[in-house]
Amino acid sequence: MMDHDKLITVEDITVKYDRITALKHIQFDIFPGDFIAVVGVNGSGKTTLAKSILNLLRIHEGRVVWHNGTKIGYLPQHAGLEDRHFPATVFEVVSSGLLKDKAFPKWLNKADRNIIFDMLRLFDIETLADKRIGSLSGGQQQRALLARSMVMNPDILILDEPTNALDQESRGRFMQLLKSLNLENKLTIMMITHDVASVESYANRILYLEKHLLFDGSFEKFCETQPFSPYIHTHPKRFDKKGETS
Amino acid sequence: MSLFEQFIRAFQYGFMWRALIVGVSVAISSATIGSFLVLKKYAMIGHGLSHVAFAAVAIGLVFNQAPLFFSLPLVVFSSIFVLRLNKTAKLHGDAAIGLMAAFAMALGTTLVSTGGGFNVDLYSYLFGSILTIRQIDVYFAIGFSGVVIAFVLLYYNQLFSMTFDESFARITDIEVNRLNTMLAILTGVTIVIGIRAIGTLLISALIIFPAVIALQFNRGFKGTIGLSIAISLFTVVAGLLLSFFLDFPSGSTIVLLNSLVFFVVYLTRNLFKVQY
Ligand SMILES: Nc1ncnc2c1ncn2[C@@H]1O[C@H](COP(=O)(O)OP(=O)(O)OP(=O)(O)O)[C@@H](O)[C@H]1O
Numbered sequence: 001m002m003d004h005d006k007l008i009t010v011e012d013i014t015v016k017y018d019r020i021t022a023l024k025h026i027q028f029d030i031f032p033g034d035f036i037a038v039v040g041v042n043g044s045g046k047t048t049l050a051k052s053i054l055n056l057l058r059i060h061e062g063r064v065v066w067h068n069g070t071k072i073g074y075l076p077q078h079a080g081l082e083d084r085h086f087p088a089t090v091f092e093v094v095s096s097g098l099l100k101d102k103a104f105p106k107w108l109n110k111a112d113r114n115i116i117f118d119m120l121r122l123f124d125i126e127t128l129a130d131k132r133i134g135s136l137s138g139g140q141q142q143r144a145l146l147a148r149s150m151v152m153n154p155d156i157l158i159l160d161e162p163t164n165a166l167d168q169e170s171r172g173r174f175m176q177l178l179k180s181l182n183l184e185n186k187l188t189i190m191m192i193t194h195d196v197a198s199v200e201s202y203a204n205r206i207l208y209l210e211k212h213l214l215f216d217g218s219f220e221k222f223c224e225t226q227p228f229s230p231y232i233h234t235h236p237k238r239f240d241k242k243g244e245t246s
Numbered sequence: 247m248s249l250f251e252q253f254i255r256a257f258q259y260g261f262m263w264r265a266l267i268v269g270v271s272v273a274i275s276s277a278t279i280g281s282f283l284v285l286k287k288y289a290m291i292g293h294g295l296s297h298v299a300f301a302a303v304a305i306g307l308v309f310n311q312a313p314l315f316f317s318l319p320l321v322v323f324s325s326i327f328v329l330r331l332n333k334t335a336k337l338h339g340d341a342a343i344g345l346m347a348a349f350a351m352a353l354g355t356t357l358v359s360t361g362g363g364f365n366v367d368l369y370s371y372l373f374g375s376i377l378t379i380r381q382i383d384v385y386f387a388i389g390f391s392g393v394v395i396a397f398v399l400l401y402y403n404q405l406f407s408m409t410f411d412e413s414f415a416r417i418t419d420i421e422v423n424r425l426n427t428m429l430a431i432l433t434g435v436t437i438v439i440g441i442r443a444i445g446t447l448l449i450s451a452l453i454i455f456p457a458v459i460a461l462q463f464n465r466g467f468k469g470t471i472g473l474s475i476a477i478s479l480f481t482v483v484a485g486l487l488l489s490f491f492l493d494f495p496s497g498s499t500i501v502l503l504n505s506l507v508f509f510v511v512y513l514t515r516n517l518f519k520v521q522y
């Protein structure tokens with residue numbers, strides 16, 4: 001693929017916190033339309049990788065290139081919601097996604113308010129606009145935070161364990177929403193997850209991390225080449241299927 | 247003399263007007279800056295800095311300099327320093343603030359004990375005294391509260407974004423470090439302009455109380471800051487008037503009023519389940 005087709009290039013990066021090396025020589029490209037699942041055990045560097053791509057950390061070696069003005073949305077692992085009583089309405093939270101391209105003093109106008117309400121409607125939370133974000137259910141909060149990134153009109157969305165706080169049903173609906181954004185809106189998605197079931201049914205590419213990038217490819221390939229990874233163990237059904245077909 | 251006559255008489259004194267103007271300025275700045283500090287979990291920074299202000303005032307008194315003029319750079323510098331300390335997280339932020347507060351208090355007290363002759367003066371700096379407010383303090387207070395208000399209005403959306411979620415603010419190109427430094431500087435300035443009316447030891451209460459009370463009401467960000475300013479204005483103006491009539495120190499009267507409002511709001515909310 002040609003260079004201008006890439007959204008992001010991660011060029012051989014190494015990232016350290018004080019003495020701990022969290023990522024070692026990671027290298028890959030992100031292409032438009034990718035739905036990437038990043039998997040790995042706790043502490044394997046998934047969040048660090050997300051933050052490195054977002055330019056939130058100092059990278060010790062290598063670099064991350066955003067090709068011609070790639071815009072990145074982000075759903076953090078702990079999305080400012082450790083404080084359930086934080087006094088921010090859903091509208092206020094979503095509005096902060098619009099600030100990137102606004103000229104100083106970044107005040108909102110009528111058109112901005114319309115964009116925000118359109119997005120709230122799309123995510124089915126417009127009736128919650130004036131509610132405090134902390135008073136929402138986990139699933140509603142995730143949608144509000146997703147809306148905050150979507151008003152940026154991003155090329156790629158990086159999500160750090162977005163379905164962690166969700167029950168089975170909202171998890172399914174949330175993943176469905178992501179999949180439709182990926183297919184219909186051509187939104188590139190990179191999702192960190194421990195939820196292997198969703199990896200299989202949604203992602204077209206797996207990054208398996210353990211400080212190093214141990215695997216980069218399709219789910220099928222992942223099962224063949226990494227049979228001893230903890231992710232396969234937690235997913236016995238996969239083996240059954242393989243047993244039947246082979 | 248009737249209460250009403252007393253009330254009218256109060257305003258015939260120049261000092262009462264000066265106290266009210268300074269009080270209103272401090273009330274607005276401290277409630278606004280305080281809202282951000284409390285929500286960013288930096289409430290203790292105000293507390294630590296008020297102790298630094300005490301040490302600075304003591305130094306100023308010992309050297310017979312204008313103590314407020316003296317304390318401004320010192321408090322602002324400490325404010326930026328503590329913020330950096332908090333960020334590097336080598337030391338626990340709250341522990342670092344505790345250390346700084348204790349050190350400043352010890353330094354101030356030692357200086358005061360060697361100086362001797364300014365006990366009365368010191369008392370007014372500790373707990374606030376409206377009689378000591380001069381014309382220059384009035385200009386100072388108006389000027390700086392103007393800067394605080396302008397800053398918050400111009401950077402409102404950016405301040406909101408970074409207070410709610412600093413990482414997200416950074417990826418939308420908000421200059422989080424620069425805004426944090428500005429916030430630290432204005433916190434220092436707010437504390438110094440509060441010294442005359444509230445006193446060094448109690449000014450931190452005016453940064454924390456109104457925001458904490460406002461948080462009890464189920465409002466959004468803008469609403470919470472607005473409420474916080476309203477509560478601050480009410481308690482400061484009422485406190486100043488009460489302190490004049492009852493001959494109490496102004497700072498302690500204002501803080502007691504804040505405590506009263508807090509308990510009333512907290513109890514009605516939690517005991518009687520009143521929804522505001
Ligand atoms: N701010 C930090 N300071 C020091 N070390 C850190 C910091 N953040 C992460 N680390 C370390 O870096 C390593 C990778 O952490 P990271 O948060 O990226 O893992 P993760 O894969 O996201 O884990 P989890 O599944 O638990 O979210 C861990 O060893 C962690 O202890």
Ligand SMILES: [Mg+2]
Nearest residue numbers: 046047048077
């Ligand atoms: Mg993580």
